[in-house]
Amino acid sequence: MSARNRFLSALSVARRLAATDHAHVARIAGVRRGNAACWSVGTLDCNVRMVSHSVTQPTWATSKDESRELMAVWPDVVRDLTDLVKSLNIPDVTKWIAKVLQYNVPGGKKIRGLALIYAYKTLVSNGELTEENLRLARILAWCVEMLQAYFLVIDDIQDRSLVRRGQPCWYRYNDIGLMAINDGLMIQAAIYYLIHKHFKGKDSYVKLLETFQDISFKTSLGQSLDMLSTNFGKKPNLDLFTMDRYNSIVEYKSSYYTCLLPVTAAMQFAGIKDAEMYRQAKTILLEMGHLFQVQDDYLACFGSAEVCGKDNTDIEEGKCTWLVVVALQRATPVQRKILEECYGTTDPEKVQRVKQLFIDLGLQNTYSIYEEETYNLLNVHIQQISRGLPHSLFLNLLGRLYHRVS
Numbered sequence: 083m084s085a086r087n088r089f090l091s092a093l094s095v096a097r098r099l100a101a102t103d104h105a106h107v108a109r110i111a112g113v114r115r116g117n118a119a120c121w122s123v124g125t126l127d128c129n130v131r132m133v134s135h136s137v138t139q140p141t142w143a144t145s146k147d148e149s150r151e152l153m154a155v156w157p158d159v160v161r162d163l164t165d166l167v168k169s170l171n172i173p174d175v176t177k178w179i180a181k182v183l184q185y186n187v188p189g190g191k192k193i194r195g196l197a198l199i200y201a202y203k204t205l206v207s208n209g210e211l212t213e214e215n216l217r218l219a220r221i222l223a224w225c226v227e228m229l230q231a232y233f234l235v236i237d238d239i240q241d242r243s244l245v246r247r248g249q250p251c252w253y254r255y256n257d258i259g260l261m262a263i264n265d266g267l268m269i270q271a272a273i274y275y276l277i278h279k280h281f282k283g284k285d286s287y288v289k290l291l292e293t294f295q296d297i298s299f300k301t302s303l304g305q306s307l308d309m310l311s312t313n314f315g316k317k318p319n320l321d322l323f324t325m326d327r328y329n330s331i332v333e334y335k336s337s338y339y340t341c342l343l344p345v346t347a348a349m350q351f352a353g354i355k356d357a358e359m360y361r362q363a364k365t366i367l368l369e370m371g372h373l374f375q376v377q378d379d380y381l382a383c384f385g386s387a388e389v390c391g392k393d394n395t396d397i398e399e400g401k402c403t404w405l406v407v408v409a410l411q412r413a414t415p416v417q418r419k420i421l422e423e424c425y426g427t428t429d430p431e432k433v434q435r436v437k438q439l440f441i442d443l444g445l446q447n448t449y450s451i452y453e454e455e456t457y458n459l460l461n462v463h464i465q466q467i468s469r470g471l472p473h474s475l476f477l478n479l480l481g482r483l484y485h486r487v488s
Contacts, residue, residue, distance in 0.1 A: 148199060149192065155220040156188050162279060163272050182265045183272075185255065186231040187224070189247045191488070194230055194344045195223030197479060201348035204475045210352075221280050222290070222351060225273045226344050229294065232273075233301060233339070235266035240309060241395050245387075270298070286350045293346055297338045304334025311402040318400035318426045320410060320418075328407045329372070336378075337371025345475070359469045366464060366476055373456050374483055379403040380449045383437060385487060397433045400426025404449075405440050412443050457484050 160183050167176045202219045203211065237243075238251035239262060245251065253262035273294060281287045308331050312318055345367055349360065382394040383405055396403050406425060413421060420439055424432035440446075457480065464476040 195227040198223045198344035205352040232270040289350045312400045332375040336375040341367040341371040376404045
């Protein structure tokens with residue numbers, strides 16, 4: 083079995099065992115013997131100690147200065163798009179698209195855009211870090227952030243969410259309503275205009291277009307599976323809520339655009355063409371995306387709404403989340419009846435009963451174990467990358483995810 087397959091097998095088993103008790107979950111850990119990498123069954127305490135002592139705790143290398151530099155480019159991005167609409171002689175839309183962009187795009191944490199810039203800076207030589215190339219990397223970062231904004235505008239309508247980034251969801255702002263769907267589509271279309279305007283004629287142009295299109299499509303497929311799991315707003319069929327289904331939702335709805343897209347786009351703009359480098363990066367980044375989504379599911383239930391900047395409607399909407407999948411695997415017949423009665427309803431008392439059941443089943447502790455296990459497995463696998471990609475790139479991205487609270 084290849085090192086990649088051993089890694090994926092270990093993570094797959096760790097996910098499934100998340101539904102069992104601590105002793106069983108703790109048996110999956112990464113082990114290195116000499117120079118040969120292998121995955122084996124061992125005890126958590128021994129192996130985690132080894133990994134923790136052999137890996138320097140990564141830190142997020144992108145400074146607040148980079149966030150400011152990114153924001154400094156934002157007015158130029160808006161101007162590119164409003165100038166285009168202005169040239170079409172539809173002034174009302176010119177003003178409207180500026181408002182749509184300003185409200186929905188720059189207000190988040192910008193972790194995807196910043197990840198792209200950090201990856202690009204890590205991958206290219208100092209001689210290539212010209213002002214023009216950095217400006218283009220920041221424009222590309224805004225394209226990633228705009229894709230995120232497009233997904234959020236549409237997702238908030240579908241989930242009937244109320245708050246996003248500490249303010250009313252766009253469809254609720256001044257009673258915009260379903261017109262917000264078209265606004266989301268405008269944001270998505272604007273991405274391809276920006277890529278065409280700034281990257282046409284460059285070696286990376288076609289690859290960037292293909293990557294954004296491919297990942298947009300995959301994300302829409304994941305969103306479809308996510309929505310189908312809710313049974314069109316009716317009571318969900320909990321028999322469908324398996325870990326395999328959840329893993330598919332996460333991979334396509336979240337992992338591709340959250341973790342794979344920023345780094346892949348940076349690699350393409352940096353001129354990397356080695357297919358094996360992309361394959362190794364994909365394996366790690368999709369697993370980081372899985373960790374990211376499990377964290378999101380957990381924080382939506384147990385995190386601070388003020389810190390997260392959004393309301394949680396997963397229980398009310400009957401979403402197939404990590405919490406409910408693990409709860410169903412652990413629940414007694416009596417506890418399952420509670421989920422069947424209360425999951426997927428808007429009754430506040432029933433929602434609270436579900437949250438209390440999650441607590442009774444020890445899911446907070448299980449989540450902590452899962453996060454630690456996955457973090458350590460990823461740490462080990464990152465150090466096994468052999469195709470020239472800098473380990474620091476992935477260690478710093480992973481460090482950004484580790485124990486995040488929003």
